[in-house]
Amino acid sequence: DAGVTQSPTHLIKTRGQQVTLRCSPKSGHDTVSWYQQALGQGPQFIFQYYEEEERQRGNFPDRFSGHQFPNYSSELNVNALLLGDSALYLCASSWRLGQETQYFGPGTRLLVL
Amino acid sequence: AQSVTQPDIHITVSEGASLELRCNYSYGATPYLFWYVQSPGQGLQLLLKYFSGDTLVQGIKGFEAEFKRSQSSFNLRKPSVHWSDAAEYFCAVVPNQAGTALIFGKGTTLSVSS
Secondary structure (H helix, E strand, C coil): CCCCEEECCEEEECCCCCEEEEEECCCCCCEEEEEEECCCCCCEEEEEEECCEEEEECCCCCCEEEEECCCCCEEEEECCCCHHHCEEEEEEEECCCCCCCCEECCCEEEEEC | CCCEECCCCEEEEECCCCEEECCEECCCCCCEEEEEEECCCCCEEEEEEECCCCCEEECHHHCEEEEEHHHCEEEEEECCCCHHHCEEEEEEEECCCCCCCCEECCCEEEEEEC
């Protein structure tokens, strides 16, 4: 049973560029949430997708956008990258927007120079 | 302001000694409560969770946590720490009736000395 997978594992970009991160949920899950974890901090919720729609959003600017595909996989897009966007981006999956267990992927480490 | 507080940034425990990591939350109603562990360069692994019922919750790897409503706390414990327990520990909540986003504390780094 495959867990949550994310790609790529590492990424280096320069300021102003755009980046797309990808996530495949755990088998049987239909909800994907994205979190940003800055160095030395706890993860912060970016947004959540269910039935291909954004259902909940944290306190992140519109530069952060996402998409969910019919197979439940998801993408996180960040435009006009800032140095402060450097972080570990974590994807979590769950079932039916449940408040129960969210399973996390290994994350994508983004470095913005 | 609503928040999750982990008062201890870094704790060092001798191998075989007991461990308690503290977590306090400030939400009006009892939220759903979680403890996650993160090893270096890894994602988050769920240790245990509390939704309702018995206030003492058993988790994986020999961890347990106790919910105390009067203190708005959900402290994590382990009777005997192993060197492999060295990691970052995060307390998280899902505020009831406020979506399903996890709100994390800033984490506690656990070091284990021999």
